[in-house]
Amino acid sequence: MRIDCISNIxxxxxxxxxxxxxxxxxxxRATSTMVTALVHGSSCIVPVETVVQAKQTASxxxxxxxxxxxxxxxxxxxxxxxxxxxxxxxxxxxxxMTTTNGTRGIQKxxxxxxxxxxxMLNASACAKAALRLRRDVVLLCAGTQDVFALExxxxxxxxxxxxxxxxxxxxxxxxxxxAMAAAYAHIEHRLEEALLSCDGGVRLSQLGFADxxxxxxxxxxxxxxxxxxxxxxxxFDR
Ligand code: MLT
Numbered sequence: 673m674r675i676d677c678i679s680n681i682x683x684x685x686x687x688x689x690x691x692x693x694x695x696x697x698x699x700x701r702a703t704s705t706m707v708t709a710l711v712h713g714s715s716c717i718v719p720v721e722t723v724v725q726a727k728q729t730a731s732x733x734x735x736x737x738x739x740x741x742x743x744x745x746x747x748x749x750x751x752x753x754x755x756x757x758x759x760x761x762x763x764x765x766x767x768x769m770t771t772t773n774g775t776r777g778i779q780k781x782x783x784x785x786x787x788x789x790x791x792m793l794n795a796s797a798c799a800k801a802a803l804r805l806r807r808d809v810v811l812l813c814a815g816t817q818d819v820f821a822l823e824x825x826x827x828x829x830x831x832x833x834x835x836x837x838x839x840x841x842x843x844x845x846x847x848x849x850x851a852m853a854a855a856y857a858h859i860e861h862r863l864e865e866a867l868l869s870c871d872g873g874v875r876l877s878q879l880g881f882a883d884x885x886x887x888x889x890x891x892x893x894x895x896x897x898x899x900x901x902x903x904x905x906x907x908f909d910r
Pocket of ligand 1 (some may be wrong): 684698700701702704739741743752771772773774775
């Protein structure tokens, strides 16, 4: 198994995703929120690129969720804060979601053989899912507006380490995956501090979402891995 890490969505073009297991990583906050929503019983999440598509896709009984500039979209039921989804109100509900980077990353990754949503919250479960599929792995850091975001890279480093540990052997990887694994090892003992002080963490904290940053920096809390199929993310059945 080989691991390739891509630093942001705009770089996906240069990589061949066909036949690979792809993890889209948007730690702050889209993929952390997706994991949280499935953990709290949402039946599935439909990721779409635009607000118009979200409104057109949602049917009676669905919930609309998402953000622009980190803020809830007017008229939507939920924003993109994982804390909003920690409620029984989403049990059994289909959530149609659009975010600036995370849902765009899922669309870009769709050429992969299997597309998962990865985060710090479910990193170990991600590694186990990838090993089960036995294909090469692409870790696609969503970034912010086509620029690398440290929190996504650190999560890619964490998943790389989990993959090595779970497989019990050295794995081939590109230079960026090796660099992110080293960065994670360097920073892991002060992860909360690192996420609060990176660009995305500062932006969210200034908007009053520091609690989200702390929540998204928790490691290996959940076993659920969202997997894309028929246009929706559901819990991967291991
Ligand atoms: C995104 O998908 O762009 C982010 O999750 C933005 C946010 O944190 O609201």
